[in-house]
Every structure is written in structure tokens, then in C-alpha cells.
Amino acid sequence: MNHYPVTVDSVIFGYSKGELMVALIERERDPFKGMWAIPGGFMEGEETAEETARRELQEETGLADIFLEQFHVFSSHGRDPRGRTITVAFFALINSDSKELFATEDAWQAKWWPAYKIPPLAFGQDEMYSCALKALRNHVKTGPIAFELLPKEFTLTELQKLYEQLFNIEIDTRNFRRKVAKVGYIVPTGKKQAGLKHRPALLYSFDPKLYDEFSKESFF
Amino acid sequence: MNHYPVTVDSVIFGYSKGELMVALIERERDPFKGMWAIPGGFMEGEETAEETARRELQEETGLADIFLEQFHVFSSHGRDPRGRTITVAFFALINSDSKELFATEDAWQAKWWPAYKIPPLAFGQDEMYSCALKALRNHVKTGPIAFELLPKEFTLTELQKLYEQLFNIEIDTRNFRRKVAKVGYIVPTGKKQAGLKHRPALLYSFDPKLYDEFSKESFF
DNA sequence: CCAAAAGTGTTCTTTATACACCCATGT
DNA sequence: ACATGGGTGTATAAAGAACACTTTTGG
Numbered sequence: 001m002n003h004y005p006v007t008v009d010s011v012i013f014g015y016s017k018g019e020l021m022v023a024l025i026e027r028e029r030d031p032f033k034g035m036w037a038i039p040g041g042f043m044e045g046e047e048t049a050e051e052t053a054r055r056e057l058q059e060e061t062g063l064a065d066i067f068l069e070q071f072h073v074f075s076s077h078g079r080d081p082r083g084r085t086i087t088v089a090f091f092a093l094i095n096s097d098s099k100e101l102f103a104t105e106d107a108w109q110a111k112w113w114p115a116y117k118i119p120p121l122a123f124g125q126d127e128m129y130s131c132a133l134k135a136l137r138n139h140v141k142t143g144p145i146a147f148e149l150l151p152k153e154f155t156l157t158e159l160q161k162l163y164e165q166l167f168n169i170e171i172d173t174r175n176f177r178r179k180v181a182k183v184g185y186i187v188p189t190g191k192k193q194a195g196l197k198h199r200p201a202l203l204y205s206f207d208p209k210l211y212d213e214f215s216k217e218s219f220f
Numbered sequence: 221m222n223h224y225p226v227t228v229d230s231v232i233f234g235y236s237k238g239e240l241m242v243a244l245i246e247r248e249r250d251p252f253k254g255m256w257a258i259p260g261g262f263m264e265g266e267e268t269a270e271e272t273a274r275r276e277l278q279e280e281t282g283l284a285d286i287f288l289e290q291f292h293v294f295s296s297h298g299r300d301p302r303g304r305t306i307t308v309a310f311f312a313l314i315n316s317d318s319k320e321l322f323a324t325e326d327a328w329q330a331k332w333w334p335a336y337k338i339p340p341l342a343f344g345q346d347e348m349y350s351c352a353l354k355a356l357r358n359h360v361k362t363g364p365i366a367f368e369l370l371p372k373e374f375t376l377t378e379l380q381k382l383y384e385q386l387f388n389i390e391i392d393t394r395n396f397r398r399k400v401a402k403v404g405y406i407v408p409t410g411k412k413q414a415g416l417k418h419r420p421a422l423l424y425s426f427d428p429k430l431y432d433e434f435s436k437e438s439f440f
Numbered sequence: 441c442c443a444a445a446a447g448t449g450t451t452c453t454t455t456a457t458a459c460a461c462c463c464a465t466g467t
Numbered sequence: 468a469c470a471t472g473g474g475t476g477t478a479t480a481a482a483g484a485a486c487a488c489t490t491t492t493g494g
Contacts, residue, residue: 001262003223006295006306042221046304049295073293073308075269076227084266086226086306088293142358157473174475177455198471199464377446394448395484400455419491 007027008052009040010068011093011132012061013115014099015149018158020115020165021063022129023101028108031081032122040087049088057092059104067093067148071135072128079123087099091132093148115165134183140166142206147206153189155201156180174190185210222239225305228259228272229345230288231282232312233335234319235369240335240385242349248328251301252342258349259330260307262308269308277312279324287313287368291355292348296373299343311352313368335385364405373409374438375421376400380430405430413422 012023024036039060043052053068077084101110111215113119121129140146146162147154160176163169180186185207193200232243244256258282263272273288290310297304321330333339340347360366366382367374380396383389400406404426413420 001225003262004226004263005221006226042222043295044222046297047295048297049293049306050263070293073269073290075263075267075308076270077266086263086269086308088306090293099359138362139359155473172458173473174459177474178476179456193473195466196472198465198467199473201473375446387487392485393446394486397447398449399483414444415493417493419446421446 005083005085006043006049006052007040007087008043008049008056008090009038009087009128010053010090010092011038011129012058012094013136014056014094014112015162015165016112018161020149020162021112022115022118022122023110024113024118025060025101025103025110025187026108027122028103034108035122036119037122038089038125039104043082046092049103050069050090051086053090053092060103060110061094061099061101063094063099065196067145068096069135069139070133074128079125087128089132091136093136093145095148095151116168136164144206144208144211153191153203155193156186157201159186159204159214161196180204184214223358225271225303226263226272226312227260227305227307228263228269229258229307229348230273230277230279230310230312231258231349232314233367233369234314234316235382235385238381239386240369240382240428241332241340242335243330244333244338244341245280245321245330246328248323253260255342256333256339257342258309258345263371268308273308273312277320278312280330281314281319281321283314283319286315287365289355289359290330291433292351294348297352301346307348309348309352310330311356313356313365315368335373336388357386364426364428364431366419373411373423373425375413376406376424377421379424399408400424 003098004167014021014023023039024159025039026036027033039056041052043049043060047055049070050068054064057066057068058062066111070088072089074087079087080084101112103109115133120126146159146166149162150158156177158170158171159180163176164171186204187210189203189205191203193203221234221266234241234243243259245259246256247253259276261272261276263269267275269290270288274284277283277288290308291422292309294307294309299305299307319331322430323329335353338349340346360383366386369380369382376397379400380391380393383396384391406424407427407430409423409425411423413423
């Protein structure tokens with residue numbers, strides 16, 4: 001019965017000014033010194049993989065209570081030249097880009113990158129990243145998780161642009177709003193934006209209880 | 221940097237006489253002696269998780285070259301009283317129920333169970349199992365993998381019943397066949413069933429090349 | 441000719457798509 | 468008054484859902 005070191009990597013997605021973003025760290029040390037990488041770290045003690053992910057996220061972004069979902073295990077050898085690891089990969093969604101990132105141990109710096117314009121990644125993580133994007137899209141299609149990328153109150157334009165970013169498509173505003181109205185769980189808060197130089201948008205929020213009601217019977 | 225034992229469990233689905241089946245083993249030894257469980261085993265040496273799964277499947281079903289897809293990692297402690305493990309779970313699809321199952325080391329016997337009438341499972345694997353079912357449904361919806369559960373040549377009635385089993389629904393035959401005709405990648409082989417006491421059905425097969433052509437642009 | 445499963449069309453409802461102008465606010 | 472993004476309706480096409488009888492084979 002062999003024992004293996006287990007690492008947990010988290011592809012952290014954010015959303016800022018209509019652009020899908022991802023948090024990467026620049027490696028301070030070899031291997032892959034100077035390259036960018038998906039943040040992660042070793043599983044320790046009695047932690048579950050998710051606990052490891054939360055601890056690492058806390059250390060790297062100062063964030064707690066964020067959406068996390070595992071999407072794949074990478075177990076091939078040759079990814080880390082220092083030795084073979086089993087890597088559990090998560091994606092994280094955070095609801096504001098205003099969160100600053102902190103550099104940690106191995107990292108020279110941490111930075112938000114536009115999700116579709118990232119540099120080549122260390123440890124052959126490019127595959128992991130494209131896998132994360134696919135998993136994110138999949139989950140967005142099957143569950144109400146897009147809201148995790150938005151502030152609690154958001155405009156419909158923000159929501160629409162988020163979907164456009166996620167799937168690289170253009171959506172017609174009127175059709176989009178009709179759909180929003182029909183699903184029933186995206187509700188106006190009654191508030192408006194303020195202090196901008198154009199017509200203020202109404203603010204909406206996602207209602208999880210209504211979501212449960214509306215989508216109870218809709219499976220297939 | 222802690223090291224952990226890694227196990228790979230495979231939920232093996234089959235399909236027999238219009239019923240979705242799953243392969244379980246009866247434990248010969250404690251812990252959970254006499255209970256049924258999802259087959260699995262330890263990752264060894266330089267294997268990847270998928271290689272471990274294939275080796276175990278070979279040992280337990282004598283099958284090679286079958287469809288395998290990982291769906292979740294279970295890392296909570298307390299699942300195995302002998303000690304904490306990290307478990308990578310796969311589901312496997314095999315294209316015939318005529319395959320016999322062999323008992324191995326820890327197993328008293330291995331048996332096909334109707335997928336919706338299984339006994340309580342050892343190691344708290346009930347959650348793993350329901351997770352596997354969900355993952356299977358998800359994948360069937362997004363990719364052409366249902367065919368992995370059928371022989372290479374199948375009748376449309378078999379295909380329809382498979383979908384009905386998978387999603388616990390009833391499908392109208394005429395609507396179903398119209399849809400099959402439209403997708404274009406389920407093609408008649410020109411052959412017929414023979415030797416039954418009713419009208420013989422035409423045999424069809426899945427054409428992966430046509431699938432690629434037809435579904436190239438259909439994403440969203 | 442009977443049993444048993446295979447195969448086949450039409451109507452209606454719902455959902456998706458395409459498309460262009462007026463509105464509210466700050467300067 | 469103008470610049471900026473917010474907000475709205477209608478018509479057409481496509482997809483999904485409901486529904487019952489005839490056909491081919493073996494015995």
C-alpha cells in the first residue's frame with residue numbers, strides 16, 4: 001500500500017468590469033521560477049481536500065466562505081519535477097474583484113488575469129486550466145452558480161455580460177431579460193444604481209429559496 | 221508534507237434486458253464483512269488513477285478497453301475504520317451484461333444488481349453511489365456515452381429503454397425516433413434481429429465520426 | 441389467426457431567435 | 468442639448484409534447 005503526497009490546486013475565478021478573471025501566482029523559486037501557476041498547496045494532517053482548498057484560499061486571498069467545487073484529479077507523473085503528487089483540482093468563484101491577492105511562500109506575486117488571456121502555466125497546468133473553464137461552464141449551465149461571481153445586488157446588464165464572457169457569445173438584451181423574468185428567482189431589490197453619468201439600472205438579487213421552488217420539478 | 225494512501229473505486233454500470241445494472245462485491249472480511257460494496261483498490265507505484273481503475277477492473281471483471289470517467293474525490297476521514305484514505309471514484313460503462321464477474325481478494329462474491337434496487341453499502345459508499353448516478357446522467361446528457369452500455373449494434377427500442385431507465389422517465393416512441401433520425405449519427409446497419417417470436421427490429425449503430433461533424437457547432 | 445413487439449404522422453404548445461427604438465440620468 | 472448606457476414588444480422559426488393505429492414476424 002503506497003502513500004502519496006496530495007496537493008490541492010484552486011482555479012480562482014473572479015469577474016471585474018465585464019471581464020472574467022482568474023487569479024494566478026508567479027513562482028519565486030525553481031522549478032518554473034518566474035512562471036505563472038495556479039495556486040495550491042499540500043494537504044496536511046486530517047484535512048479533507050476541500051478544507052485544504054479553503055485554507056490555501058484564506059492564505060492567498062484572505063477570503064472565507066466562498067464557492068468551491070472540485071472538478072478533476074490529476075495523477076500523472078512528470079508534472080512536478082520534484083516528485084510525483086496526486087492533485088485534486090477545485091475551482092473557486094468569488095463575488096468581487098476588489099479583493100486583493102497576497103503573495104505567499106512560493107509566490108513572488110499574485111495577480112488577476114483576464115481569463116482568456118493568461119500566460120503559459122507552470123507544471124503543465126494549461127490542461128488543468130482549460131479543464132477548469134469547461135467545468136465552470138458546465139456547472140453554470142446546470143446550477144445557479146453564476147451569481148457567485150457577482151455582488152449580492154447586481155444589474156441585469158452585469159449578469160448578461162457575465163454569461164457572454166463565460167460562453168464567448170453575444171446575447172440579445174430583450175431575449176435575455178425575458179428569460180430572466182420567466183425563471184422567477186432573479187428578483188428586483190427595488191434599489192437603483194446611483195452616481196453615474198447615465199440612466200441608473202435597477203438592482204436585482206438571486207433568491208435561492210425561489211430557485212428551489214421553481215426548479216424542483218424541472219429536471220428533464 | 222503528509223503522504224496518504226490513495227484508493228480508486230469504480231462504480232461499474234451495465235445494462236441488461238432493459239434494466240440498468242451495477243456491479244457490487246460482497247465483503248468477505250471485516251470491516252463490513254458480509255456487506256456489499258463498490259469495488260476498488262489501492263493505487264500502487266507509478267500508476268495514474270485511471271491505470272489503477274483499469275487494473276482493478278481487469279481483475280474483477282476480466283474486461284479491458286472499457287469506458288471510464290472519474291467523477292469525484294472523497295477525502296473525508298472515518299469512511300474506512302482501518303485508516304484514512306483518499307478515494308478517487310470512477311464510473312465505468314460496459315456494453316454487455318453477459319460478462320461474468322469474478323470474486324477477488326476481499327470479496328466473497330461479485331454480482332450484478334439492478335441499479336435502483338441496491339442494498340446498503342459498506343464504508344458509507346451510499347453517497348458515492350448516488351453521486352455516481354448523478355454523474356452518469358450528467359455525462360449522458362452532454363456526450364454520446366449511452367452507447368457504451370449497449371452492444372455495437374442495437375435496436376431503437378433498446379436505446380429508448382436505456383434512456384427511460386437512466387432518467388426514470390417514459391418517452392414517447394414516435395418522438396424518440398424522430399429525434400434519433402434528426403441527430404444523424406445513429407445509423408441503421410441494414411441488419412435485422414432474427415430468431416424471435418415477433419417482428420424483428422432493425423439494428424442501428426453509433427457513428428462517432430458523424431457525431432463529431434454534427435455536434436461541432438452545436439455548443440450553446 | 442393470435443401474440444408480441446416494431447414501426448409510423450399530425451396537431452398543438454412552448455421555447456428560441458431576430459430585430460430597432462425610446463428612456464432616465466449627469467454634465 | 469447631448470452623451471451614455473438602461474430598458475422595452477412583436478413576429479417568425481424551431482423544438483418539444485401529446486396522441487393511436489398498422490405491420491411484421493413466429494407459433
